Amino acid sequence: MASVALVTGSARGIGRAIALRLAKDGLNVAVNDVRAREPELTKLKHEIELKGRRCEIVVGDISQESDVVGMIQNTVHALGQLNVMVANAGTMMVKPLLDLSVEEWDRVQAVNVRGTFLCYKHAAKQMIDQGRGGKIIGACSISGYRPATQAPAYSVSKWAVRGLTQVAALDLAAYGITVNAYCPGIVKTDMWEDIDAKVTQNLGVSKGVAFETAVQTRSALKRPQTPEDVAGMVSFLAGKDSDQITGQSLIVDGGIVFS
Numbered sequence: 070m071a072s073v074a075l076v077t078g079s080a081r082g083i084g085r086a087i088a089l090r091l092a093k094d095g096l097n098v099a100v101n102d103v104r105a106r107e108p109e110l111t112k113l114k115h116e117i118e119l120k121g122r123r124c125e126i127v128v129g130d131i132s133q134e135s136d137v138v139g140m141i142q143n144t145v146h147a148l149g150q151l152n153v154m155v156a157n158a159g160t161m162m163v164k165p166l167l168d169l170s171v172e173e174w175d176r177v178q179a180v181n182v183r184g185t186f187l188c189y190k191h192a193a194k195q196m197i198d199q200g201r202g203g204k205i206i207g208a209c210s211i212s213g214y215r216p217a218t219q220a221p222a223y224s225v226s227k228w229a230v231r232g233l234t235q236v237a238a239l240d241l242a243a244y245g246i247t248v249n250a251y252c253p254g255i256v257k258t259d260m261w262e263d264i265d266a267k268v269t270q271n272l273g274v275s276k277g278v279a280f281e282t283a284v285q286t287r288s289a290l291k292r293p294q295t296p297e298d299v300a301g302m303v304s305f306l307a308g309k310d311s312d313q314i315t316g317q318s319l320i321v322d323g324g325i326v327f328s
Contacts, residue, residue: 152203163219163220193246206250251318
């Protein structure tokens, strides 16, 4: 039986690229996002099936425990097992600390921290029941290494993902489950389009200037990452070549942050 991956937040951007890459690698894939993005998931499902892999859509909000439990149950029911969990879904708030409301702060933490915790926890329980180990992979960021003053709630949430990944790696090692995270830098996605628009407004510069300036001044390789660049790292973490790597948050940023 082919291995099975569940990728959250996979309707677009990095999550979509990860789902397609894992299908290319030979895995059957369950794709997840919120209900409003189900049409995009349907298109992604068709693309995965064209690659000769099976695919299941599991709609849900990762910040809600009942949704996460249901997503995993539906994945196993449709595809037979769960071997790789990619907790990719996340949200970002571009707003300085002094302007953040409690509600905005809590929403970012609910998705990025609680949601990742729930994905780790319930994927691990399923993998333990199966008794064959597994791979749990979370979405961190270079903002989890280097504070982002324009997005403090997001940055703090990604520091938390790093800590959660290390704790989970220690807890789950006895079951043959590795836990790692990937840390993208400046990736050309819809999320970065939103960031650029808000930073542009704050700084009073032309659209695209903030994005290109960040790439040229911060990146050693002088180009943004593509979703496919990040998907390549996830492919490695999901495969056998990473069996002796756990508790790590691996940077894919073109040379911005050096840990």
